[in-house]
Amino acid sequence: MSELVISKVDKRFGKTVALDDVSLRIKSGEFICLLGSSGCGKTTLLRIIAGLEQSDSGELQLDGESLTRLASHKRNIGMVFQSLALFPHLNVSRNIAYGLKMRGVDAETTKTRVEELLKLTGLTGFGARAVTSLSGGQKQRVAIARALALEPRLFLMDEPFSALDAGLRDHLQQEVKKLQKQLGVTTIFVTHDQSEAMALADRIVILNNGKIEQAGSPKEVYQQPSSRFVAEFIGANNLFDVTIESGAVRFKEYNLGSSIVIGTDLRGTQTLTVRPETITLLPPGNSSGNSRGNSSGNSGAFLQGAVVMQRTIGALIEHDIDIDGHLIKQTMLQNNDYEVSVGDTVGLSWDWSQAWFLPGESG
Amino acid sequence: MIRHIRITALSLLFAVSATTVQAAESINVSAWGGFFEETLAAEIYPGFTEETGIEVNSIAQPTSSAWMTQLMAAARAKKAPTDISLVADEVLYRGNAAGLWAKLDTSKLPNTKELKEGYVKLDDDGKAFGVGALAFYTTFVTNTDYSKEAPTSWAELWEDKWDKKLGIVTNPNSGLIEATAKTFFGGYEVMQTREGLEKVIAKIAELKPQVSLWYRDEGQFQQALEAGELNAGLYYHDVAMLSIWDGKPIASNFPKEGGIVSDASWVVTRDSKKIESTEKFINYMSKPETQALMARKLGIFPIVPRDSMDLTDEEFSAVGSEIEAVKTQTEIHLREGDWLESKFQEMIAQ
Amino acid sequence: MNLFVPRVLGMTAFGILCVFFLVPLAFMVVVSFYKADPMAFYQETFTWENYQKFFSGFYLNVTLRTLWTTALGAVLVVILAFTAMLAIAELSRKWQLFWILVLLSLMCLSEVIVGFSWLILLSESAGIPRLLGALGFWDNPRSLSPSFGAMMIGLVMLGFSVVSLILYPQVAGRDKSIEEAAQTLGTAPHLVTLYVTLPIFMQTLIALTLTMFVYLLGVFVMPIMLGRPRDWTMTVMISDKALGDANLPLGSALAVIMLIITGVILLISLLASRKRTA
Numbered sequence: 001m002s003e004l005v006i007s008k009v010d011k012r013f014g015k016t017v018a019l020d021d022v023s024l025r026i027k028s029g030e031f032i033c034l035l036g037s038s039g040c041g042k043t044t045l046l047r048i049i050a051g052l053e054q055s056d057s058g059e060l061q062l063d064g065e066s067l068t069r070l071a072s073h074k075r076n077i078g079m080v081f082q083s084l085a086l087f088p089h090l091n092v093s094r095n096i097a098y099g100l101k102m103r104g105v106d107a108e109t110t111k112t113r114v115e116e117l118l119k120l121t122g123l124t125g126f127g128a129r130a131v132t133s134l135s136g137g138q139k140q141r142v143a144i145a146r147a148l149a150l151e152p153r154l155f156l157m158d159e160p161f162s163a164l165d166a167g168l169r170d171h172l173q174q175e176v177k178k179l180q181k182q183l184g185v186t187t188i189f190v191t192h193d194q195s196e197a198m199a200l201a202d203r204i205v206i207l208n209n210g211k212i213e214q215a216g217s218p219k220e221v222y223q224q225p226s227s228r229f230v231a232e233f234i235g236a237n238n239l240f241d242v243t244i245e246s247g248a249v250r251f252k253e254y255n256l257g258s259s260i261v262i263g264t265d266l267r268g269t270q271t272l273t274v275r276p277e278t279i280t281l282l283p284p285g286n287s288s289g290n291s292r293g294n295s296s297g298n299s300g301a302f303l304q305g306a307v308v309m310q311r312t313i314g315a316l317i318e319h320d321i322d323i324d325g326h327l328i329k330q331t332m333l334q335n336n337d338y339e340v341s342v343g344d345t346v347g348l349s350w351d352w353s354q355a356w357f358l359p360g361e362s363g
Numbered sequence: 364m365i366r367h368i369r370i371t372a373l374s375l376l377f378a379v380s381a382t383t384v385q386a387a388e389s390i391n392v393s394a395w396g397g398f399f400e401e402t403l404a405a406e407i408y409p410g411f412t413e414e415t416g417i418e419v420n421s422i423a424q425p426t427s428s429a430w431m432t433q434l435m436a437a438a439r440a441k442k443a444p445t446d447i448s449l450v451a452d453e454v455l456y457r458g459n460a461a462g463l464w465a466k467l468d469t470s471k472l473p474n475t476k477e478l479k480e481g482y483v484k485l486d487d488d489g490k491a492f493g494v495g496a497l498a499f500y501t502t503f504v505t506n507t508d509y510s511k512e513a514p515t516s517w518a519e520l521w522e523d524k525w526d527k528k529l530g531i532v533t534n535p536n537s538g539l540i541e542a543t544a545k546t547f548f549g550g551y552e553v554m555q556t557r558e559g560l561e562k563v564i565a566k567i568a569e570l571k572p573q574v575s576l577w578y579r580d581e582g583q584f585q586q587a588l589e590a591g592e593l594n595a596g597l598y599y600h601d602v603a604m605l606s607i608w609d610g611k612p613i614a615s616n617f618p619k620e621g622g623i624v625s626d627a628s629w630v631v632t633r634d635s636k637k638i639e640s641t642e643k644f645i646n647y648m649s650k651p652e653t654q655a656l657m658a659r660k661l662g663i664f665p666i667v668p669r670d671s672m673d674l675t676d677e678e679f680s681a682v683g684s685e686i687e688a689v690k691t692q693t694e695i696h697l698r699e700g701d702w703l704e705s706k707f708q709e710m711i712a713q
Numbered sequence: 714m715n716l717f718v719p720r721v722l723g724m725t726a727f728g729i730l731c732v733f734f735l736v737p738l739a740f741m742v743v744v745s746f747y748k749a750d751p752m753a754f755y756q757e758t759f760t761w762e763n764y765q766k767f768f769s770g771f772y773l774n775v776t777l778r779t780l781w782t783t784a785l786g787a788v789l790v791v792i793l794a795f796t797a798m799l800a801i802a803e804l805s806r807k808w809q810l811f812w813i814l815v816l817l818s819l820m821c822l823s824e825v826i827v828g829f830s831w832l833i834l835l836s837e838s839a840g841i842p843r844l845l846g847a848l849g850f851w852d853n854p855r856s857l858s859p860s861f862g863a864m865m866i867g868l869v870m871l872g873f874s875v876v877s878l879i880l881y882p883q884v885a886g887r888d889k890s891i892e893e894a895a896q897t898l899g900t901a902p903h904l905v906t907l908y909v910t911l912p913i914f915m916q917t918l919i920a921l922t923l924t925m926f927v928y929l930l931g932v933f934v935m936p937i938m939l940g941r942p943r944d945w946t947m948t949v950m951i952s953d954k955a956l957g958d959a960n961l962p963l964g965s966a967l968a969v970i971m972l973i974i975t976g977v978i979l980l981i982s983l984l985a986s987r988k989r990t991a
Contacts, residue, residue, distance in 0.1 A: 050893075050897055051896075051897075052893050052896065052897070071896075071901070071902070072893075072896040072897055072902075073896045073897070073898075073899045073900055073901050073902070074899075075897075076899075077897055078897070079893075079894065079897040081890040081893070081894055082890070083888050083890050083891075085888060085890040085891040085893065085894035086891075086894075087891060087894075087895075087909065087912075087913070088891075088913060089912045089913050089915065090912075098895070098898050099898035099899050102898055102899035102900050102908075103899055146894075146898070147897075149898075150898070150899070156897075
């Protein structure tokens with residue numbers, strides 16, 4: 001299918017920098033999510049790919065062919081807009097057939113293709129309906145079917161599900177994922193919702209202030225964030241500013257362990273990230289209060305603090321633990337054999353293989 | 364007659380408000396709005412008030428037919444929007460037929476004996492339903508920047524020398540039909556039958572390629588003539604004279620067939636409560652001195668014999684001419700009114 | 714009862730409508746069957762005469778001309794206003810506001826003032842012809858009015874600001890991504906307006922055209938001021954009859970016929986547009 005290479009794209013709107021030296025290679029058949037908060041440049045990048053916006057500099061290549069000078073209507077891309085942008089004056093079939101008609105496809109072929117797409121998107125029998133009479137989810141499907149009608153080289157989606165309720169959104173995400181795998185179309189999906197990106201993407205591209213912070217698989221960006229921004233943006237996380245000196249990793253006055261045991265050869269000031277679900281709570285007695293100024297106690301607890309918040313979300317229990325004014329988030333399954341309540345003093349430990357030092361932050 | 368069309372709405376307002384202003388010794392007098400009404404109020408009526416002590420509330424009235432429509436409606440409601448009105452012949456006779464006018468005792472109008480023959484309009488009982496007020500000319504006006512030589516005959520309207528810049532009135536009552544009949548058909552006899560009238564109208568139709576403006580608004584014609592967008596046309600002599608005195612490049616010409624003369628009469632509305640005062644007014648307006656004053660101030664043509672007035676030759680030639688005038692054939696217009704109107708309108712609008 | 718007040722208000726509104734609209738209308742219909750009297754006003758005797766005169770050819774002719782002129786004017790107004798609003802909606806906010814204010818102030822001008830200004834603009838002594846003459850583009854500059862074109866300009870001017878201001882919020886607030894979607898689906902940018910924007914606004918534009926059609930049917934000043942006699946519309950003829958000749962019966966009959974024709978045209982358009990949406 002189609003490989004898209006984005007090289008050194010810049011875009012400004014007046015004094016605002018929307019994209020700053022963005023380069024990215026998207027493999028054929030890949031499902032990419034452009035993730036970031038509003039104003040990060042993700043939609044601008046998508047619109048430049050669609051040809052609806054011109055980059056100030058840089059180059060786009062699709063299968064080795066430059067897109068930079070190619071007008072939008074000649075790029076053969078399918079795009080689903082945030083507002084869906086269905087043609088209100090056309091019925092479902094005519095919406096889907098629009099691109100085929102523009103392309104001059106004959107009536108018979110068009111009809112077959114439209115039926116095929118209706119079936120593919122679960123809209124069989126809805127062809128003659130006015131688009132204004134459809135439900136939110138049905139409108140989404142029409143928009144998707146319309147975008148896919150021309151068998152586009154790229155399939156672009158701009159926050160298509162942001163207006164839907166959670167249940168429907170989940171459902172459509174799964175459908176889109178399935179459809180994309182089935183068709184093998186190279187897809188770029190813009191979203192500000194990291195869990196949506198996690199659910200959909202083969203690779204997540206995180207944008208911040210017009211720059212790519214990190215591009216990687218959902219697992220990579222989750223477990224091995226490349227920057228403080230990514231670490232905090234993707235999922236809940238605990239960040240510790242630690243110092244590694246003389247083979248010991250220290251946080252405040254706590255000695256978290258020896259760098260040999262932890263398996264790092266970093267030195268100096270570093271940022272350590274530990275996901276809440278990788279933290280284990282231990283009874284305070286076990287840490288016997290001697291962890292301070294010392295290496296881990298016999299229980300293996302690195303830190304000790306008081307539980308200041310506890311809440312239950314479904315199968316999970318969330319805790320906030322105060323370590324000398326530093327709040328640590330921890331989550332665990334409800335049926336844990338160790339139960340604590342607010343006010344209790346607890347010890348904290350984690351599996352070092354799940355902890356991660358942010359790269360390039362040494363001071 | 365289509366004098367002063369612009370002030371229709373305004374005059375209606377005045378007509379309504381005027382009915383409420385009824386001082387003990389005052390009458391309401393309406394005349395065609397604009398220059399006419401303003402000059403009458405400023406120059407002529409004060410003399411009457413001085414002589415009789417009766418105040419005059421001057422009212423501007425719209426074009427004659429529209430005014431008649433309003434008077435008709437007022438008469439149905441037994442109201443008199445004005446005591447006295449200045450009307451053209453057609454309205455005079457139609458209004459009389461509809462019973463709009465009060466009947467006046469001629470013995471109370473001694474000065475009307477000074478008027479030329481036929482200006483006191485009597486009904487079968489010998490009572491007057493209208494009294495001549497004044498006459499005015501419509502002439503062959505030209506812009507002297509474009510037409511150096513004064514035209515000497517109405518026939519010159521048909522000549523191909525106006526650069527397609529003629530302005531003609533849209534109304535068939537302008538006198539153009541009469542002028543055409545007199546110039547090309549040897550007199551008004553041809554107007555007696557519809558066939559004859561159709562011939563006259565067909566002759567007027569020959570003007571169409573030369574006419575760039577068929578006007579109903581005097582202001583529009585005058586402005587265009589003064590600016591040279593029109594080179595010639597039919598227009599009121601009195602207002603043309605005002606333009607000339609203003610230094611505008613305009614001439615008002617009396618062709619050899621004569622200028623078109625139209626009469627206007629005073630009528631008293633049927634429901635007026637002040638018949639006596641109105642009689643005094645009409646009596647005053649019929650005096651040769653008043654006629655002479657109106658000729659000087661308004662530029663109208665007086666309707667008393669010339670020797671009864673003290674007008675100089677210069678003053679007289681400014682308001683009219685010794686050449687025998689083209690007379691508006693009111694009976695024919697009344698008889699064929701609707702038919703003639705439609706034929707004329709079809710001719711210009713098709 | 715809670716319904717009492719709204720009911721009374723409703724009845725009052727209905728009463729006012731009756732008094733100010735239906736009663737004069739009824740009077741007009743009645744008068745249209747009276748016999749015109751050249752010596753007086755009219756006689757209250759029943760006659761079809763006034764209606765027969767309509768079919769005499771001349772008035773039929775004028776009616777067709779009126780319908781055609783007015784329809785052309787309405788279509789031009791709507792097309793021009795729509796195009797102008799599409800252009801204005803692309804400008805910056807400041808300039809949009811500027812043009813809206815210009816349009817608003819245009820709307821304050823009366824028919825007569827608009828007519829007079831065009832009369833002057835099109836005159837050879839002061840207007841565009843003189844300018845063209847002075848610039849050497851026109852050897853013998855002549856007044857461009859009265860003419861059909863001048864009258865059309867007048868008619869379009871009358872409706873333009875109203876239609877523009879009605880269209881502006883809809884055009885400026887439209888979902889532009891629909892047009893972008895059309896582009897990504899292979900529509901060349903210059904065809905997007907034709908293929909997508911226009912069809913989307915079609916219903917609104919048709920409704921506005923019909924409104925303008927009815928509005929322009931009643932315009933009196935523009936044809937008289939800027940048009941030639943052969944351009945005069947039925948409104949001019951009607952007022953000539955009713956006021957100029959004091960022939961109220963014929964004037965009324967012509968007005969009733971125009972009313973019926975307008976009604977029929979509106980009804981047909983309404984039914985046609987219903988069918989389209991169904």
